[in-house]
Amino acid sequence: MMKNEPVLPRTVPETRIGVWFQSSRIWNDYVLLPALEELWRLAAGTIASNPVVLDAGCGHGVGVEWVATKAAPSKLYAVDEDQALVETAKRRAGMLGIDAEIRCMSVCRLDLPDNSVDLVICHQTLHHVTDQESALREFRRVLRPHGVLLLAESCWPFLRRLPVRLFFRHPPSARRIADDYLSLLKRHHFVVDPARVSFPRPFWTLARPSQGAGASVDSPLCHAVAVRSEGDETGDRT
Numbered sequence: 001m002m003k004n005e006p007v008l009p010r011t012v013p014e015t016r017i018g019v020w021f022q023s024s025r026i027w028n029d030y031v032l033l034p035a036l037e038e039l040w041r042l043a044a045g046t047i048a049s050n051p052v053v054l055d056a057g058c059g060h061g062v063g064v065e066w067v068a069t070k071a072a073p074s075k076l077y078a079v080d081e082d083q084a085l086v087e088t089a090k091r092r093a094g095m096l097g098i099d100a101e102i103r104c105m106s107v108c109r110l111d112l113p114d115n116s117v118d119l120v121i122c123h124q125t126l127h128h129v130t131d132q133e134s135a136l137r138e139f140r141r142v143l144r145p146h147g148v149l150l151l152a153e154s155c156w157p158f159l160r161r162l163p164v165r166l167f168f169r170h171p172p173s174a175r176r177i178a179d180d181y182l183s184l185l186k187r188h189h190f191v192v193d194p195a196r197v198s199f200p201r202p203f204w205t206l207a208r209p210s211q212g213a214g215a216s217v218d219s220p221l222c223h224a225v226a227v228r229s230e231g232d233e234t235g236d237r238t
């Protein structure tokens with residue numbers, strides 16, 4: 001290791017059930033694809049045409065397939081720190097004839113140039129990342145000014161539920177409510193328009209109906225469109 005490279009915290013490996021679940025039809029049809037569709041709708045008018053895209057934490061590669069169709073990217077990168085999942089995602093992309101550069105890499109240390117990406121998709125990855133600050137720093141670094149980060153996260157009111165804790169494994173950094181994720185984005189100089197944020201309560205989260213103004217506090221999920229600000233000024237302009 002180079003002398004001044006940061007030492008990243010160890011990751012918390014997912015359970016075998018967790019890995020299987022994320023390859024299932026249930027995950028794809030009820031979790032992943034509805035979230036990506038909603039984020040795409042929330043982001044309307046913000047994403048460059050034929051963008052350079054990064055799928056950050058691509059898992060089995062279903063999001064890669066979605067974005068290849070939806071965004072018509074001029075270049076598509078996807079990374080995951082799990083080598084076996086990277087191989088699965090590569091096979092899937094190969095079978096579908098998708099031109100994507102899929103690599104084993106941590107989102108906390110991206111081997112991509114500064115200002116080189118128009119769109120980062122980060123679906124349900126951040127709550128597995130032990131060093132979320134480094135991940136956000138990297139997303140901001142690789143995004144061009146006005147580039148867009150589509151973030152979908154599970155929040156602590158959902159993750160702390162017994163069935164979730166029984167079958168899945170998450171690091172302590174996952175103990176965040178939706179507002180914590182919005183603050184994290186703003187701290188890293190992303191502009192978050194409240195009209196482009198949602199706090200969904202799909203049936204599978206077992207969440208009670210929204211309590212109006214306090215919806216973000218007990219929300220099981222947080223979906224946000226975050227736009228990289230131009231300079232280093234604070235993104236705290238909501």
Ligand SMILES: C[S@@+](CC[C@H](N)C(=O)[O-])C[C@H]1O[C@@H](n2cnc3c(N)ncnc32)[C@H](O)[C@@H]1O
Nearest residue numbers: 057058059080081082106107123124125128129
């Ligand atoms: C819940 S899965 C989501 C996968 C995919 N985005 C989807 O929605 O199908 C979380 C993924 O994040 C990956 N991951 C966790 N920490 C990571 C890190 N530091 N860098 C890259 N990937 C990471 C895991 O290997 C896993 O594939």
